[in-house]
Amino acid sequence: MKFSKPRILALSLLAAAVAAAALVPAELLAAQSKKVKKAAKAVVAKKAPGIDYTGEFVNFGQWKEVQQFLDDMVSKHGFERKELDAMLQQVRYVDAAVQLVKPAPPGKPKNWHAYSSRFxxxxxxxxxxxxxxxxxxxxxxxxxxxxxxxxxxxxxxxxxxxxxxxTGRFRVMDVLTTLAFAYPLAPNREARMAFFRSELEATLLYARSTGSDPFALLGSYAGAVGLPQFxxxxxxxxxxxxxxxxxxxxxxxxxxxxxxxxxxxxxxxxxxEQAGPLVYTARVSPSRAWEAYVNQGLEAKYRREDLSTAGVVTTSSLPEGMLYGLVDLQNGSDPTEYWVGTPNFYAITQYNRSYFxxxxxxxxxxxxxxxxxxx
CATH class of the missing domain: 1.10.530.10 (Lysozyme)
Incomplete structure (x- = not known):
């Protein structure tokens, strides 16, 4: 099905979101420097390019996959089909959400310092x-x-x-419907669409249980809500x-x-009961035996003896009786930073599945x- 997309500068959308939320780079311990404060004022003064939060009407009700989703909502949860059909007439396609979820161009190196300076x-x-x-x-x-x-x-x-x-200005119903059925081409497209369909289902159930209007729920371009972006x-x-x-x-x-x-x-x-730091700074040996412990999932599952034997040395002693993981923070062309993460550090990665x-x-x-x- 063909439809027109809003007139937006697609390539500028991600930059706009970053400019609005990230602000000015700064090292942690240089927070009070005059140079950083001056740069912060300059960034705040700039106006970010506009983002189309409202989108455009697309008749999602004609899409086969949407029809199946509505059938499931009726059979699984007892929704009235007429109410769902009427609700769908209010949904708008938000191209800004599609552009913002697109993955970064391949080959661009990760840079921890650049990422962290935004926060x-x-x-x-x-x-x-x-x-x-x-x-x-x-x-x-x-x-x-x-x-x-x-x-x-x-x-x-x-x-x-x-x-x-x-906390976001997109209507959650709009962006979740858009991403559930019109997610951009990507290797994980089917899995991501399944995820957003489950979130759309959760939104409808939440609105019904609270007696609220689902279209009054505002959030991020991915449908996250409130101060904590749930x-x-x-x-x-x-x-x-x-x-x-x-x-x-x-x-x-x-x-x-x-x-x-x-x-x-x-x-x-x-x-x-976990005491001490969430992460420990570490060095890795030239033997590179430690490479077997990199990219092994967001879970603490190695004993300190395992890491030590592989050539991972922490600047302070690791407590006994705990499991750990090796965290690598790539810095573009600069040397990678290494840390040893505790179970509580990995609990934070479940909030957003990223070491950064x-x-x-x-x-x-x-x-x-x-x-x-x-x-």
Missing amino acids: IEPIRINAGVAFWNQHRDTLARAESQYGVPAEVIVGILGVETIYGRD MPGNIAKYAVDFDGDGKVDLRNSPGDAIGSVAAFLVGHGWQR YAMSVVELGRAVSLSRKEL
């Missing part, structure tokens, strides 16, 4: 200090109840939305009413966001904590 910067650090100070009691209660340090929760909320400053399926599984007002509101309640992040991490393997993401959470949380102590 470990003055705007997020200062906002994190203010957020922590304002919600210190709630963060302390979450740490006590779930065993997740405030530093980690603050790191996640800072990386995700700068503490609620940018996908709809995770709202049902892990979101909690942590402020005690009788409802879960991840978009407007920092308390619910704080408790829900902690609950998510516990549900993905966070260990309360998890390390940014760790570093931002640490930077915010240090800044609070300096005040």
Whole structure:
């Protein structure tokens, strides 16, 4: 089926999203430098190119795959078919979402320093200090109840939305429908479409259970919602009413966001009893026997003796009785950084399946904590 796409600068979309959320590069310990502050002001002053959040109407109801999805919603969950058909008439195709989920061009090297500089910067650090100070009691209660340090929760909320400053302006129904049935060509296209269909299903169930309008739910270009950017399926599984007002509101309640992040991490393997750092700096030997431990999944599954025998040396001693994993952070043409990750570090990777993401959470949380102590 042919249809026209909105007039957008597709290649500029990703840059626009990064410019809006990432801001200015800076090393963690250079946060207070005049040069960084001056650069931050310059970036903030720039206006990002427009993004088409509304999209255009496409008659998804004529698509065979959509018809099958609606049939499943009726048979599995008892939805009224007429209501679903009417709802589908409101859905719009959002080409911006399609462009933004496209993978990076092949051959472009990963660069940890470039990635992390988008998050470990003055705007997020200062906002994190203010957020922590304002919600210190709630963060302390979450740490006590779930065993997740405030530093980690603050790191996640800072990386995700700068503490609620940018929770997304796309209608979740639009982007999830678009990605569930019109995902761009990619090696994992079928798996990704299946994922977004499950999230669309979760959105409809969530709206029905809460008596809310599914089209009132706003989020990111991938359908993530609120301060913690939960996908709809995770709202049902892990979101909690942590402020005690009788409802879960991840978009407007920092308390619910704080408790829900902690609950998510516990549900993905966070260990309360784990003491010490989340990651340990490491060196690797020229023998390269350690290469067998790289890219072995987002899971801590090796004994410290295994890593040591393979030539991985940490700058401080690893606690006994725990499993670990070898984390490689590529830096483009510069040397790769190596770290040894704990089970709790790998719990963070379940929030976003990336070493870069998890390390940014760790570093931002640490930077915010240090800044609070300096005040």
